[in-house]
Amino acid sequence: MKELSHLNKYLFKYKFLLILGIIFLAVSNYFAVWPARVVRYALDYVTESFGLYRAADGSAISSSLFDDFETGILILGGLIIVMALTRGFFLFLVRQTIIVMSRKIEFDLKNEVFDQYQKLPLSFYRKNNTGDLMNRISEDVTRVRMYLGPGIMYGINLLILFPMVIYEMLRVNAELTFYALLPLPVLSVSIYLVNNIINKRSEEIQESLSDLSTHVQEAFSGIRVLKAFVREMDSSRKFNIASEEYKDKSLKLTFVNALFFPLIMALIGLSIILTIYIGGNKVIKGEITYGNIAEFVLYVNMLTWPVTALGWITSIIQRAAASQKRINQFLKEENHIQSTENLDVDIVGKLAFENVSFVYPDSGIKALDQVSFEVSPGESIAIIGTTGSGKSTIANLILRLYDTTQGGVKIDGKPIEAYDISSMRSQMGYVPQDVFLFSDSIENNIAFGGDDITKEQIIQAAKDADLYDNIDDFPEGFQTMLGERGITLSGGQKQRTSIARAIVKNPKLLILDDALSAVDTNTENTILKSLARIMKGRTSVIISHRVSSAKLADKIIVLDDGKIIEQGTNESLLAAGGVYKELYDKQLKQEEEA
Structure with missing residues (x-):
């Protein structure tokens, strides 16, 4: 308990x-x-x-x-x-x-x-x-x-x-009470034992059903891949195996359930037989009346369910205690990301990283090593690097989804820990690398980041993200309902919807985490032109593996294995002929070949 x-x-x-x-x-x-x-x-x-x-x-x-x-x-x-x-x-x-x-x-x-x-x-x-x-x-x-x-x-x-x-x-007859109640403790213990077997097998069925549901969900979600690789028969075979396992476990549970009520009725019947037999002898002796026997039979029936329920209740309490223990484990989890001063102020947009190092607590991977840079209000910075270089980690630290392992992040000269977390994040626009859209209308997905977003702002954000024409082609327009995780849209459309969602609330600080990876070069150029206008007057962080996205930025830093290996402007880095120049030439050649 x-x-x-x-x-x-x-x-x-x-x-x-x-x-x-x-x-x-x-x-x-x-x-x-x-x-x-x-x-x-x-x-x-x-x-x-x-x-x-x-x-x-x-x-x-x-x-x-x-x-x-x-x-x-x-x-x-x-x-x-x-x-x-x-x-x-x-x-x-x-x-x-x-x-x-x-x-x-x-x-x-x-x-x-x-x-x-x-x-x-x-x-x-x-x-x-x-x-x-x-x-x-x-x-x-x-x-x-x-x-x-x-x-x-x-x-x-x-x-x-x-x-x-x-x-x-007991008021009627103590001896008859003893015999009438004799089978009931056996009944309670039997119900407890049978209930435990039923619960164990029910849990096995739940696990089997979970596996079956997971298989069906994956089959439906990945139906394109299944058909493309002609694996329908293999999927059906696996489903049959999982379904057969579920059927066998269900039949085992049915067998135990079939014993449940006969066991109850047998022990209740034994109690009633003892009551009538012992009571009949006492009626013959003149110790009790016929009415007392009927009264006792009714009393036995009254106690049958509560005594039967005793084993059931014990099982319920055990299962509830186990479940509550699992719930308590999560309720006792503490969020170490707390505000030190709860500053609820408008941010201007000055951003600084001071010798920041970060190690992911779950994996132990060192993502950043002594990273330092500064962005003035209204300026933009591009963070370029290959996969695993630590680019997205910088976005996570700016949003304070994690705290730094060493060093500090400052906004407007104050440690990021001083700000009220909700207030600070509400003034930021974020386009994640892994786009997530809700099963809702396009309009509601774009307006997701704010409470008082007007229809005009939604339309303008869609235009700025080069999404408006696509939406206009849909029969339902902005009211088009998206499937699970936005499956209705193409990869590029999902990414542009995510960009529209970030910019619709007019953020003070805009973070684009590889926001243009799923769009073609022409669409990228169109969005970049819009972004050039959008980024004016607001601090922007452009995280990308494409050099083309970095051209808009006032500053560029190049990351490799969590360390800054180059930094400067587009022109100065090209002139330096280092890693940035190599990336630039390589991607330019790929675009020409495409």
Whole structure:
């Protein structure tokens, strides 16, 4: 229960629902126990009245005795019906309190987990896979809700009902109580063991279903590749294997489920047989009445589900504790990227790297080594280098997705750590190397970075990114819905949409991380002309492996293996005849050949 103690704050938050639920449970159980007494009264009344009626048969009072007998039966029957309806009403209220409470806590817990996900740094997502994150916010939270809802409800019901019923049974006969309850502990232990087997096999089925779903998703997502390489039959074969495995595990679970209810019914039947046999002997001896046997049978049936639920509840608690432990692991994760002064000010755009070194914490790879440069407000800088040279790491550090290992990054002369993170990032425009678009309209994707973006700004951003004509050709225009990860668009269109999204909010600092890698030379020239106008008056960082993109920049630095090996202007670097000149000549030759 240590891990589940995290939920105590939510139980306290919804304490009134929980308290009302307990009260309603107590009342409903009171009306569950009393009908057994009424049944006893009714049977004894029938037995005695029928004896009197037979003794007076043929006399003048026989008709009167029959009328009284009939009236009494109707009253007792009506009383049982009223109690049953009253109990049903309070059980409805129980579910409207305890189960509603569990749903509210589920809502709060999912939001808590999601908020935590939002706060955690990029390094967290590099070491945790998406499937695991999804499971913790869905499957694990659902298991916790089962403990908070049915687990608590049936657990409290057992604690309330059991003493009430045992008290009533002991009042009648202690020995008969012992024999009537004898099979119930065996029933509870059996249910617990069977439930564990069911849970284990259910988890195996879930894993198998997850593998099956992953295979189907990959087959549909990569259908172009499948068809291009004529691998449809191979994909079907793998699907059949995964499907066969899922079927076999499902049949094993079905077999265990088939044993579940017969086991319950056998042990309940044994309890009832013992009650009738022992009770019958006591009736013969005159220790109890016929009504007491019927009363005991009803009491045994009342205890059957709570005792059966004991094993089920134990299993639920175990699963919930395991799930909550997994959730707590993420909730205890701390975001080390915190603001030191929470500065919420407009940035001018001066950017400086001072002897910055950076090592990725998850892999230990040293991406930057003593990198220093400075960009004045309104200036632009191009960072050129081959794959793995550390270019994208610079973008991550400017956005403060990571903190430097050594050295510091400054904006407007102040350490980047001093700024309020959300305020600072909101004044930056970022085009990532790996373009991500949401399954939404093109308009909403472009307007994603701001709250008050007008239609005119969206259109202008699309024009600046050389995207407007493409959008205009779509039947739905800006309302065209994009598929998963923007699959509706070509690679170049996705990249230009990402550029439009970055520039629509008029950022003070614009970061283009290999933003033109998926467009052809003509489109690149068109976008570059637009960018030349857009970058005027704002600090811009152009990260690219193409020299053509660097021509726009006021300054250029060349990275290799995390170190600055050359820096200057386009003209000075060409004149120097170093690495930059080699890249320039090589790419120029490739363009001429193309």
